[in-house]
Amino acid sequence: MSETLLMILAGLILFLYAVSSLSTHLNEALGDRARDTIARYTSHTLGSILVGIITTAILDSSSAVIIMAIVMVNARVMTFRQAMGIVLGANIGTTVSSQIIALDVARYSPLFLAAGFVLMVASRSDHVSRAGRVLLYFGVLFFGLFTMEHAVEPLRDEPFFTDWMQTTEAPLRGALIGALVTLVIQSSSATVGMAIVLAKKGLLSLAGGFAVMLGAELGTVSDTLVATIRGSRDAVKTGLFHLAFNLISIVLGLLLFGAFQGLVQQVSGDAPIERAIANAHMMFNFLGVALFAWTLPWFERTLNRLLPNPPA
Numbered sequence: 539m540s541e542t543l544l545m546i547l548a549g550l551i552l553f554l555y556a557v558s559s560l561s562t563h564l565n566e567a568l569g570d571r572a573r574d575t576i577a578r579y580t581s582h583t584l585g586s587i588l589v590g591i592i593t594t595a596i597l598d599s600s601s602a603v604i605i606m607a608i609v610m611v612n613a614r615v616m617t618f619r620q621a622m623g624i625v626l627g628a629n630i631g632t633t634v635s636s637q638i639i640a641l642d643v644a645r646y647s648p649l650f651l652a653a654g655f656v657l658m659v660a661s662r663s664d665h666v667s668r669a670g671r672v673l674l675y676f677g678v679l680f681f682g683l684f685t686m687e688h689a690v691e692p693l694r695d696e697p698f699f700t701d702w703m704q705t706t707e708a709p710l711r712g713a714l715i716g717a718l719v720t721l722v723i724q725s726s727s728a729t730v731g732m733a734i735v736l737a738k739k740g741l742l743s744l745a746g747g748f749a750v751m752l753g754a755e756l757g758t759v760s761d762t763l764v765a766t767i768r769g770s771r772d773a774v775k776t777g778l779f780h781l782a783f784n785l786i787s788i789v790l791g792l793l794l795f796g797a798f799q800g801l802v803q804q805v806s807g808d809a810p811i812e813r814a815i816a817n818a819h820m821m822f823n824f825l826g827v828a829l830f831a832w833t834l835p836w837f838e839r840t841l842n843r844l845l846p847n848p849p850a
Contacts, residue, residue, distance in 0.1 A: 545689035552682030553728050559675045580620040583834060587827065590627020598679075598727065600632035601758055604780055605765045611772045618772040618841075622834050625780045626827045629755075633820040635727045639734050640816035644684035650677030686735050706746035709795045713788065716753020726758035730819055738812040747815035748799060751822070752791045755784045771848065775841040782837070787826040798822070 580586040594603045607624040610616040616624075650673050657670025706712035720729045733750045736742040742750070759781045766777035791798060802821060806814040830837075 546686055549682045549685030549689055550723065550728065550732070552678055552685060553731065554682075554723060554725055556675045556679035556682060559678075580616060580623060583619075583623045583831060586620050586623020587627040587630070587831065590624040590629075591631040592627075593624075594628040594631025595634040598632075598635050600628040600726065601761050603628045603631070604762045604776075608762065608765050608769065608773045608776050611776050612769045614770075618775050619834065619838055621772075621776040622779050622837065625776065625783060626830060629783070629823045630820075630827055632727060633816070633823050636730045636734060636816040636819045639683060639731045640812045642812075644680045647677050647680035647684050650674070650680060652677075683731060683735060686732065704743075704746070706749050707743055709745070709749045709752070709792050712746050712749025713753035713756070713792065716750035717757040718753070719750075720754045720757025721760055726754040729754035729757065730815075734812045734815050737815055738810070744803070744811055744814050744818075745795075745799060747811070748791075748795070748802070748818050748822075751815065751819050752788050755822075756788055759784050771845050775845055778841060778845075779837055783826070783830055787822070787830075790826075790829075791822060 579589050590603060590607075593606075594600050597603060604625055607616060607621040607628075611618060611621045654670045654672070654674030654677055658667050658674055659670075661667050661670065706715055716729055716733075719732070720726050723729065730751050733742055733747045733754075737744070737747045759777075762780050763777045766774045769777075798818070798821075802814055802818040805821065806817050809817070
């Protein structure tokens, strides 16, 4: 049992390290160009949402993108209204990673590791070397998932663990577990990835995976709220909007839990459970954004009224 837990921990650490490193190196590679592009194409709501989706899909971290938006709002490069669109888009963009995880690309992690290492070491070009480093970190990310996937197999024979996982089928309890795990490891992608891995090994049901995913959406707001400390009023309002969006979406998800689960099953058809959970993650965030996109003017007025900007 102790060896199994150590292997799960090792896989999780590799995954988190890769996510953090990918965000850092891609952000450095994109540099000021990314910030200029974000500022240029976020003049309207649809553009802001699209920029949030694309940037998050590339960086594989909604928190990194939202924190970047908060920093830009603080620096007055972006308005609060533009940042709200980025927040919505980031919530859709983060679902790309769950789809990739569900496609079982983890088994190909050695190919990413080898290709990335060769490009990083053999090339004299900074651009090629940087691309190799990104490939290498993708390999580390997938290898972390591969490690966790094989480490959890013995847990099928552990009554304590299987009984505990069954409690996630109660929507509120499952959501609280997902929120707590995300709060500790600071990555909703890792939490959803773990849910997909556990479901694939028969340790988590679709209902449990959906509940954990809902909780992950709440746990991920902690680091963005921390980023608003000592920030401008508009930066604080961006963090509060992220919290409000996730919290209201989760409450609606819990209230409509059974209906949404039925919709996911209908859309997923005969797809394996890991794909169904990834589909649930994507559908939930798409529906949430579709609902909230029309309310941005109201949220802007309300938060401006609650937290008015100080006179210039």
